Amino acid sequence: MAKCAEVVQDILRGMLRERLVDEVVAFGRGLTGSDILPLFITDEQDIDRIVTTSYCPSSLAKLVARYGDRNKKMAIVVRSCDARGLVEIAKRRQVKPENLYLVGIECYGVVREKRGEVYIFADKMEVDGEMMPLDEAALSPNCRRCEYPVPTMADISCRIEPEGDCLVTVNTEKGKAMLATASVPVQDAPPSDVAAIKERAARWQEKDFGDIKRMEPGERLDYWLSQFDRCIKCYGCRDACPICVCKECCLEPDRGLIKGGEYPPETLFHAVRLTHVGESCVNCGQCEAACPMEIPVSKLYHMLSKEVGSIFNYEPGLDIDSLPPVSMVDEEDLLKTGVDFG
Amino acid sequence: MDTADGKRFEPKILGFLCNWCCYAGADLAGVSRLQYPPNIRAIRVMCSAGADPAYVMKALLGGVDGVFIGGCHPGECHYTSGNYYTRRRVAMLKKLMEILGLEPERLRLEWVSASEGALFAEAIKDFTEKLKSLGPNPLKVKKRPGAVVGVKRS
Numbered sequence: 349m350a351k352c353a354e355v356v357q358d359i360l361r362g363m364l365r366e367r368l369v370d371e372v373v374a375f376g377r378g379l380t381g382s383d384i385l386p387l388f389i390t391d392e393q394d395i396d397r398i399v400t401t402s403y404c405p406s407s408l409a410k411l412v413a414r415y416g417d418r419n420k421k422m423a424i425v426v427r428s429c430d431a432r433g434l435v436e437i438a439k440r441r442q443v444k445p446e447n448l449y450l451v452g453i454e455c456y457g458v459v460r461e462k463r464g465e466v467y468i469f470a471d472k473m474e475v476d477g478e479m480m481p482l483d484e485a486a487l488s489p490n491c492r493r494c495e496y497p498v499p500t501m502a503d504i505s506c507r508i509e510p511e512g513d514c515l516v517t518v519n520t521e522k523g524k525a526m527l528a529t530a531s532v533p534v535q536d537a538p539p540s541d542v543a544a545i546k547e548r549a550a551r552w553q554e555k556d557f558g559d560i561k562r563m564e565p566g567e568r569l570d571y572w573l574s575q576f577d578r579c580i581k582c583y584g585c586r587d588a589c590p591i592c593v594c595k596e597c598c599l600e601p602d603r604g605l606i607k608g609g610e611y612p613p614e615t616l617f618h619a620v621r622l623t624h625v626g627e628s629c630v631n632c633g634q635c636e637a638a639c640p641m642e643i644p645v646s647k648l649y650h651m652l653s654k655e656v657g658s659i660f661n662y663e664p665g666l667d668i669d670s671l672p673p674v675s676m677v678d679e680e681d682l683l684k685t686g687v688d689f690g
Numbered sequence: 691m692d693t694a695d696g697k698r699f700e701p702k703i704l705g706f707l708c709n710w711c712c713y714a715g716a717d718l719a720g721v722s723r724l725q726y727p728p729n730i731r732a733i734r735v736m737c738s739a740g741a742d743p744a745y746v747m748k749a750l751l752g753g754v755d756g757v758f759i760g761g762c763h764p765g766e767c768h769y770t771s772g773n774y775y776t777r778r779r780v781a782m783l784k785k786l787m788e789i790l791g792l793e794p795e796r797l798r799l800e801w802v803s804a805s806e807g808a809l810f811a812e813a814i815k816d817f818t819e820k821l822k823s824l825g826p827n828p829l830k831v832k833k834r835p836g837a838v839v840g841v842k843r844s
Contacts, residue, residue, distance in 0.1 A: 560789070569791030569828055598744065605744060615751045615829075616744070622786055623743035648789070655785040660778070674743075674782050677774040685764050687799045689781035 352453075352506060352514035353400045355532055356425060359451060359504070359516075361395045362529030363423050369449055373408055373416065374398045374425035384462070386411050398425065400508060402468040404458040407634045409433030409590040413442045421447045423526075427455035428499040429490075429632035432665025433590030435501055436628050439671060442593045449526055452502025452519075454540060457491035460637050469510050470497075470541050479510065484548070490633025490646045492552040497545045501666065507540060557651050572615075572648070578641040579612040585635035585645050591625040618645070622652055628672045629653035630665040659690055701755035701821035703730040703814070706741035710768040711803045712760025718807030726811035727818040730758060738762070738799075739772035743779050743786075746797065750787070753830035756796045756821045760810070763801040773801070793824055 356374075363369045372389040376397035384403055389395060409430045416422055426434065431450055438445040457468045463486075464476040473482050484492055499505050503523035507515040516534050518524055527534060560568060586592045586599060599617060601608025606617050629649040636646035657663055660673035707713040713734045719726060735741055738761030746757050759780065761773040776799065784794035800813045 563791070565788075565791045565793060566828055567791070568789075572790055605748070616748050619747040619751055619786070619790070620744045622790075623747060623783070626786060627782055652786055652789055655789065656782050659781050659785065674775070674778045677771050677778070681771075681774040681777070682764065684777075687777065687780075687801060689777050 352508040352512070353398060355514040355516065356400055356451060356453070356506060357395050357398050358532055359527065359530040360389075360398065360423055360425070361392055362531075363449065363526055364389075364392050364395065366529045368421070368526065368529070369423040370420040371416075372398075372423045372425075373412055375401075375404060375408075388415070400425075400453055400467075400506075402455070402458050402466050402473075403460075403462050405460070405462075407433060407588065407590050407632055409437060409632070410588060410634065412448075413437045413590065413593055416443070418442070418444050418447065421449065423449040423451060425451045425453060426499055426502055427453055427458070428496040428501075429455075429494070429630055429665075430590075431499045431501045432496070432630040433632055435665045435668050436591050436630060436672075437593060438668055440591075440593050445668060449522065450499070450502035450504075451526070452499030452505035454498050454505060454507040455491075455494075456497050456545060457487040457494070459486055460488050461486075467508065467510075469508075470544055472510060474510070484552075488633050489556070489636065489644070490631050490650065493549050493556060493650060494631060495546055495549040497542060498540050501668075553654070556647050557654070560647075560651065572618075575643050576615050576618055577612050578643055579617065580641055581611045581613045581617065582640060584638035584640065586621060588634035588638035589621075589625060590630065590632060590634065591628050592621070618648075622649065625649065626652035627656040627660075627662070627674055628664040699822060699826055701729050701818060701826070702753075703756045703758050703817065703821065704749045704754045705730045705732040705758040705760060706735050706738065706745070707732050707760045708738045708762055708768075708773075709734050709736050711762040711766065712738070712800070712810065714804035715760070715802040715806050715810040718804065719811045720807075722807050724807055724811040726814045729818050729821075730814050737767070737769050737772035738776040739769075739779075741776065743783055746783055747786075750792060750796060750827065751829055753827050755824075755827045755830070756798065756817060758814070758817055759797075759799045760802045760813075761799065763803055766803065792828070795820060795824060796827065 360372050364372055374387060375384050376387040376399055378385045386406055386408055408424055431452055437443050456470050459466050467474040471482055472479055503520045503526055504516055504518050516532055518534055598605050606613055626649055631650045633646045639645060662673045707716055738759050741759050749757050761776050767773045780799045783797055787794045798817050802810045
């Protein structure tokens with residue numbers, strides 16, 4: 349049973365028909381009908397292919413930034429990490445936020461391996477129409493640490509109920525215009541059960557980060573070095589990362605920072621990526637999903653962004669007006685005289 | 691602290707010194723014949739914010755025992771706000787080093803104006819002592835597996 353898909357399709361079809369948007373970006377069925385791919389849809393009849401299952405093979409935010417035309421109006425079906433990624437990309441001026449119409453889907457985790465039609469809910473999951481208790485081990489590791497199930501930065505957000513109902517809430521003025529053409533009733537949905545997800549996130553963060561934090565500094569260094577030694581320098585983490593938007597990347601050998609023709613690359617390879625995206629990591633998990641050597645990079649980036657966020661009081665991806673903390677100066681800085689921030 | 695081969699451990703410090711203040715401060719320390727340890731190798735940058743975090747990490751991961759960044763006092767930056775950026779970056783870098791397993795004390799930021807030669811000498815003296823008690827950079831002694839060199843395209 350395709351849950352909620354008709355409602356989302358209805359909204360998107362209306363927007364496309366009314367020329368509110370030129371293009372729709374969403375996950376949908378490929379030509380064989382069994383595979384799920386990111387689709388850039390301009391033809392109304394292809395809207396039927398859009399799905400809302402909890403299987404997300406890639407980041408739509410990165411695809412929009414890289415392959416989307418920024419002057420086109422686009423509707424994007426996002427989960428909260430995609431939405432946060434797009435906010436970060438917009439801060440870096442790679443997309444025009446006024447041209448993006450975000451249809452959010454509340455997300456309690458995604459799976460990276462395709463095992464039939466999977467829907468994940470707060471405390472249960474549905475596989476091929478069969479409801480079962482949630483198996484946290486099946487979730488992507490970053491999703492277990494995720495604290496943001498509700499895409500509050502999207503214009504409208506849809507909640508899929510386990511029974512198959514779809515509750516639509518409007519977050520912005522733009523969202524009202526988006527729903528104007530659709531025959532979807534807007535409900536005053538009861539607030540989502542975020543507390544349970546926060547508890548799960550705290551538990552897994554404690555588990556994932558705590559293990560590393562409890563190590564002695566030397567032991568921690570050995571741990572990361574042994575992980576980085578597996579690196580085959582495929583640039584998969586960089587290419588999948590929604591925050592890495594530079595056209596010319598200083599990790600390329602012709603920039604002279606990292607020596608070419610060598611693998612594993614110097615540890616600097618990972619350190620440079622950490623300094624560039626660490627403070628803005630939205631914990632979308634794409635880097636780790638892309639890594640063929642299964643290096644736990646998303647754990648590392650998420651850990652750094654949490655730590656840095658606690659110094660600067662910054663949460664990446666939530667507010668488009670708060671800039672990345674190491675790329676800005678505010679008035680309070682002028683009053684501090686010491687060498688330590690804070 | 692002595693190293694394994696019995697020699698006294700002398701830390702290597704890489705300094706990124708701002709052209710407008712700290713570099714002149716170091717110059718003043720020299721001209722005034724103030725004694726300070728010769729462990730620092732100075733790189734003059736046009737602003738302390740020119741010390742890209744990537745360069746700092748390159749030095750530390752390459753085996754330098756400590757990195758010293760010298761900038762202007764807040765409010766005195768030649769480019770009005772470069773030193774504020776540096777301060778934010780250093781805060782981030784320290785966290786990064788901690789997570790990777792390097793002691794954050796290996797990175798040090800100091801405000802030294804062009805007239806503060808004595809302060810510069812004192813800072814270097816103190817930093818060298820700190821590094822001596824910390825010991826050598828673990829990455830210097832760490833045996834890394836030899837990198838596999840791929841076929842070079844000509």
